[in-house]
Amino acid sequence: MFKPEMTGLFRKALYACAGIVAVATISPAANAAEAKGGKLIVGIDETASEYWSEYLQGVHDIADSLGKDPVVLTSNYQGDQLLAQLGATYATGCRQCALATDPSSNAFVKAVVARSAKSKVRVVTLWNRPEDIHPWDTYPDYWVAHTSFDGVMSGYQQAMALCKALGGKGQIAAIEGVPSTPPAYQRIRGLKKALAECPGLKLLDIQVGDWQETKAQDIARTWVAHYGTGLQGIFASNDAMARGAVAALKEKGLNGKVLVTGSDGSNIALEMVKSGDMLVTIWNDPVLQGAISMSIAYAAAIGDIDPQKLTHAQRDFYLKEEPITKDNVDKYLALKKSQPKYTYAEMKQDFWKDSAGQIPEGANDNK
Amino acid sequence: MTPSRTRSPASRAAQRWSPLLAGLRGRPFWAQFGGSVAALIVLSAGFQLISGSFLTLGNLRSVVEAAAVPAIIAAGISFVVIMGAIDLSVEGVMATASMVAALLVANGVNTNHLGVLGILLALAVSLAFGLANGILNALMRMPSLIVTLGMWFIGLGTAAVLFPQRVPQIRDDLLLGVARHGLLGFSLVVYVALVFVASAQAVLSHTTFGRMVYAIGGDEALLASSGLRTRGIKIAAFCVSSLFAGVGGLLLSAQLGSGNANIGNGHLFPAISASVLGGTLLTGGRGGAVQSALGALILEVLNNGLIQIGAGPYTRNIISGAVILTAFAASGVHRRQLLRVVK
Amino acid sequence: MTQTFEARGVAGFADTWLPLIRNAGPLLFLLFLVAGSAIIAPGVVQFDSLLSFLSDAAPVIALVIGGTFPILAGSIDLSVAGIASVTGVLVVVLNPVLGPWTSVAVVLLALLFGAMQGFVHTWLQLPSFIVTLATLSILSGVALLLSNATAEPIPSDDVLVGMLGNALAGVPDTAVVLAVMVALLGLLLRFTRIGRDIYAIGAGERAALMSGVHVLAIRTLLFAISAGCAAMAGLFLVSVTSFSSPTLAGNLLLLSIVGVVVGGTAISGGVGGLFAAVVGGLITSWLRVVAVIVGVVPTAQNIIFGVAALLAVAVTTDRKKLGVIK
16 A cells, blocks of 8 residues: 555655755855844844835845844744744844844733843834833833834825815725734724814725735725725725725726725835825835834944933834825835935934834824 | 455446445435525525625625635635545645746746746646645655645745745736636636636546545545555645645736735635535535535625625624534534534 | 554553653654754753743643644644633733632633533534634634734733743743643543543544443543643733733644644544643744744745654654554
8 A cells, every 4th residue: 555665765855855945045144254243133024025025125234234144033923933033043142132123913022022131132123012111111221212103194194195185075995904003003093083184084994904915805895896986995004905905996997096095105006106096105114114223223232322311202213204196106116216225324323313203102002 | 455456446436436426416406505505595685684785786796706716725625625634735825826927927026928838837836736745645644734734834935935025016918817807797717716616526526536536535444445546646636726726826816916925815714614614514514616616605705794784893703703603503403413423 | 454453443542651652753853953953053952041942832832732632532623822812812801800810710711612612513513623713713803802902911910820920940930830731631641531531532433432432521621621721821921921912822823733743643633642742842842943043044934844844744753553644
């Protein structure tokens, strides 16, 4: 029934394949000589996304200017995966290390900071922070700063653009991101804030698309069937979901007729704004975000900044963002084509040059 | 160990299982599909009563459009599920297929424009995943659950490695055309799904391969001890599953107009549910490609209907879980007296 | 062929030493894995690092232990990660009502829920795969609904979670509690009639039924144990994060399945045990950091995990004992 020599052969083949994969993927520069300070560590959610690729580009810019090679940890949106990987990274010893990471969800922020503080690693967190803890009250020597983009502002500006384009009167529906993440509920809160100011705009439904293109496509398809011509706008909480919505509209030839908004300023979104398929997207520059967060963590690690001397506005802040419409899209398309290369020296002149101010109380509360 | 062989193994298997298969094929329509159709009617009527807008032509069309790709994936995976094994790798295969195709046909990030050849290569890669699954399971005797779980990660990883930092927009007219062009109010994707589901069913019920797939699911030990070779059949079944997943990935990419490394997200468990749902509601619990496709349609009706009636986003998960459970429980009521082994 | 089927039969568990020998493969693989990592990065085997590794691995190991029980009887429990997440949420939500002993009550609740799943699966004759898949969907909705999709701090007065966050003579309390769980469940499996019945069901359910095993009761118990361990995994997680979240345990389900199989427990039932579960949990936990230790480019980390898991199963499982492999 079962030939042992056959199995042996296949087993060998499997081992050989594994070996090849392992050798081929070991990063050649992993042990490159390091300049002043320890490792630069960066935690991202996934690699196969435009946003995180651009974020990494910003981190690499800073690392290059310091002659370092960053250690990249990928959590696949799992906080415990990130924690385990941090544990393994710190285990080999980490002097003057700097970490810039998305803790993947609010729940893991404190644990990530605590784990890093124990190994004396300076941390800058992104996106996720629970309302009740701040860099100045939780391991204040090591949690240097938290930075994010203002989700309320993003949602507000998207919705106001819809209001304006529809002449203050119309029916829209909204697609939310992963509900437990601050940008998701903040953007919906921004939408509701705008609705209060634009009473003619009626919100027909909110559905969860989990930031995903295909889920948003299914939702939008159902809406088109349900509301027909009654639906005049789709508020998608990010560009990927906006892309899904536009794809669903294209199936019915409604793209450009039903207005779609998004957020993040991704490349495809810019092109869709240009072609008229999308009304507006909000520019959050991931490259700049990567460069700033990595720089601040590194500056604290080598003593260029003293976390205890920073103001609250310097430790918990939004980065600037801007709505992109047909009027200004060319500028951003050009910017995407030739991103500036950031250096640590340049960042050091003023780490907060692109800050949009302190994150207000209650911003991370989902009430 | 080696029994004397007077006839070909396949024909003996066919003979051994022929009474059962005759029963399956000979059974009237209602016995085979009655449960699924009843579930569809009950759900549709319920949603119509609550929302008042479920049973419109436009909405039914959108249900069918949304169910097309899940139906293909469910039909493919049923080859493996009927054997009593499982294929968890579909999401990984879909991701890789999407990425490979998007990067080989005319696209927005590189200068390739292989057209049909690119699509075929993406399907070949999908097939390779199935081949690997099958070889590891049938020849190296590793459980399908773990083999395909490993391949799931490998598929996702391969797509991530291929991802070119910028979403690759598809510019190939042939691929895009499948989603953009339509016939009688339905996009070509729906017709592709019909063709795949129908041919899968034809293969299952009218070829030796199909009969062997059922036989393996019936009693593999018996089959093996009678000296029949099952390894080739198993490998082929995994190949079908992966190929169908690859096709699903390509069609979704065509609908989106871009390659996406997360395109398979959330397609695995519905596909398995659909194939088990279709198979169990059929009294007798053996299943088939059409039954699986009907299962996928039921799940899509559920998805769509819950949006139509305005169920909150959190409660949607709860209701759909409860409905699936109820459907299974209802279909199994009459079997409770029997001494049956359920794993 | 006949040999194969005999070994799969009831005779297997009579010899208590046989499982130990059978399980040497995974243990050797684990040692090889750790030794290999230590050569590349000596720091990872320092005492402190190992302790921190252990507390990171505790939730996975608890899930693998729990998941092993239904699998021993040939079923599977896919709801474990959902239960772990809901546990964290309930510890917060129920605290105003139940006070400092909330977490204990939540574990009891989980046991009850698990028992219900086992009962429904066996009594209604529904495949466990589909029952627990449906409850997984329900649980994820419940977690979102109860928490309003927000991460909330774990109340500081909670006795059990507070205890888990501490350490006993340098060893994290999670590890101590885990050891107690393993000891208790080990005794159950090795020295009681229930243990023998579990293996009997896994080896051949019809035969077990005929020989008077109360399958309904045993399966109910198995799923209760699985859910109880999942709830403990949830508590381990919140003791580290000190925040609950509706998606806390995320994809730990997949890791736990890998852990069960890599440890040498047969997915078809009847073969394996607690020792296998612990080793399997440790291997899986190590596998998910090995890419970082070795320094693999981030895009390829999933590939490495997949290949390594396949490799581990190829090396460690003793497939000669199994007749039919599905």
